Amino acid sequence: MTAALDAVAWACLVAGALLSLSAGVALLRFPDLLSRMHAATKPQVLGLLLVLIGCALRLRELVDITTLLLVLVFQMATAPVAAHMVGRAAYRAGQCRNDLLVTDELRRSGSAPVAGLRSSQSDGAGASETGRRG
Amino acid sequence: MRARAVAAAGLTVIWMLLWGSFTPLTLVGGAVIAVIVLAVFPLPVVTHTGGVHPLGVLRFAGRFAVDLVVSSVQVAVLAFRFGHIPRSAIIAVPLRAPSDLGLTLTAEALSLVPGSLVVEVDRSLGVLYVHVLGVPDAAAADRYRRSVLDLEDRLIRAFGRPA
Amino acid sequence: MTTAVAVVITALLAAGATLALIRVVRGPSVLDRIVATDVLLAIVVVAIATEAAFTRDATALPVLVVLSILGFVGSVSVARFSGRSR
Numbered sequence: 614m615t616a617a618l619d620a621v622a623w624a625c626l627v628a629g630a631l632l633s634l635s636a637g638v639a640l641l642r643f644p645d646l647l648s649r650m651h652a653a654t655k656p657q658v659l660g661l662l663l664v665l666i667g668c669a670l671r672l673r674e675l676v677d678i679t680t681l682l683l684v685l686v687f688q689m690a691t692a693p694v695a696a697h698m699v700g701r702a703a704y705r706a707g708q709c710r711n712d713l714l715v716t717d718e719l720r721r722s723g724s725a726p727v728a729g730l731r732s733s734q735s736d737g738a739g740a741s742e743t744g745r746r747g
Numbered sequence: 748m749r750a751r752a753v754a755a756a757g758l759t760v761i762w763m764l765l766w767g768s769f770t771p772l773t774l775v776g777g778a779v780i781a782v783i784v785l786a787v788f789p790l791p792v793v794t795h796t797g798g799v800h801p802l803g804v805l806r807f808a809g810r811f812a813v814d815l816v817v818s819s820v821q822v823a824v825l826a827f828r829f830g831h832i833p834r835s836a837i838i839a840v841p842l843r844a845p846s847d848l849g850l851t852l853t854a855e856a857l858s859l860v861p862g863s864l865v866v867e868v869d870r871s872l873g874v875l876y877v878h879v880l881g882v883p884d885a886a887a888a889d890r891y892r893r894s895v896l897d898l899e900d901r902l903i904r905a906f907g908r909p910a
Numbered sequence: 911m912t913t914a915v916a917v918v919i920t921a922l923l924a925a926g927a928t929l930a931l932i933r934v935v936r937g938p939s940v941l942d943r944i945v946a947t948d949v950l951l952a953i954v955v956v957a958i959a960t961e962a963a964f965t966r967d968a969t970a971l972p973v974l975v976v977l978s979i980l981g982f983v984g985s986v987s988v989a990r991f992s993g994r995s996r
Contacts, residue, residue, distance in 0.1 A: 623915045626960050630922035632823060633953045637929030639826035640949055646942055647864065648835055651822055651880040653945050654861040656952040659819040664959045671963040676767040680971045683764045684978045691982035693858030695948070697865050698989040700878065703941050704866045706992070716888055718839035719867055719876040
């Protein structure tokens with residue numbers, strides 16, 4: 614029974630480590646910032662989930678499992694917010710390679726602040742714009 | 748009022764998890780801290796009509812876990828396909844029943860799954876602009892838009908909206 | 911058996927962390943660096959949790975709680991700052 618639990622734990626840990634490696638490869642290989650951000654999501658959600666499961670299977674103490682649960686809750690609650698903030702800043706800064714996009718319905722809709730347009734604005738207008746959205 | 752009670756209960760649970768012990772002392776301490784925190788930093792009012800449907804939540808959670816694993820593997824495979832540069836798309840998804848809560852939950856669920864990222868939100872129109880990795884053509888983009896709407900549908904079934 | 915698994919995981923994590931570090935150094939923009947730093951932080955969290963799993967020693971677990979919040983604060987503040995200064 615213990616051996617089986619350990620085997621499952623090790624499988625989870627190895628899978629988590631593999632996801633971390635693939636995130637590193639993707640960070641280096643993907644062409645633009647928005648694509649790379651997808652790679653960053655992976656070890657932060659599924660990789661972390663697998664590793665925490667593996668860790669919980671090895672520790673088997675209620676106190677430790679509650680701590681691990683807390684790590685998971687914090688990460689799952691904060692990762693999308695951080696990703697959205699960085700992604701929005703990246704798009705507005707023009708960090709997205711248009712030649713690789715199949716469609717860009719945000720630019721077509723016309724509601725997007727375009728990078729070139731933003732830089733011509735005064736500093737005050739930019740700040741108030743950020744404040745309105747936040 | 749009910750929303751604030753739920754928030755206070757959540758904060759109390761986090762406090763007990765932080766201590767790692769479930770005794771009356773941590774329960775009372777957590778409740779006191781939660782009330783103070785909510786009094787000092789009041790939450791904005793979220794209109795939440797309807798309730799939580801356990802069966803819907805289960806269905807959503809199960810499908811979410813499957814999506815998480817499948818798209819993690821997909822993105823990992825893309826990372827290891829050397830010499831192939833993945834194309835992506837920014838897709839506008841007008842939600843069927845836009846509300847602040849629905850918009851937030853859909854965006855959170857989308858962002859947690861690798862391969863999709865919410866770039867911009869139009870709150871007044873209820874439109875999410877999603878950056879999707881690995882979209883070869885316009886047909887795939889349309890398929891993806893439908894899958895986001897399905898996700899919204901599952902969320903509505905889980906967390907309630909008047910029928 | 912245990913040692914072999916530990917060696918494999920260490921090698922995978924070290925390779926992933928090295929690649930992320932290369933992206934931190936190469937940039938080119940602040941946002942690229944913050945995304946790469948986020949991945950690096952996630953790998954550190956994975957490494958600490960793995961260490962706790964192998965030694966069956968829970969001493970380092972509170973560090974994980976702190977790290978899981980730290981990454982969020984860093985990313986959000988940098989994204990906000992870089993959006994404003996442009």
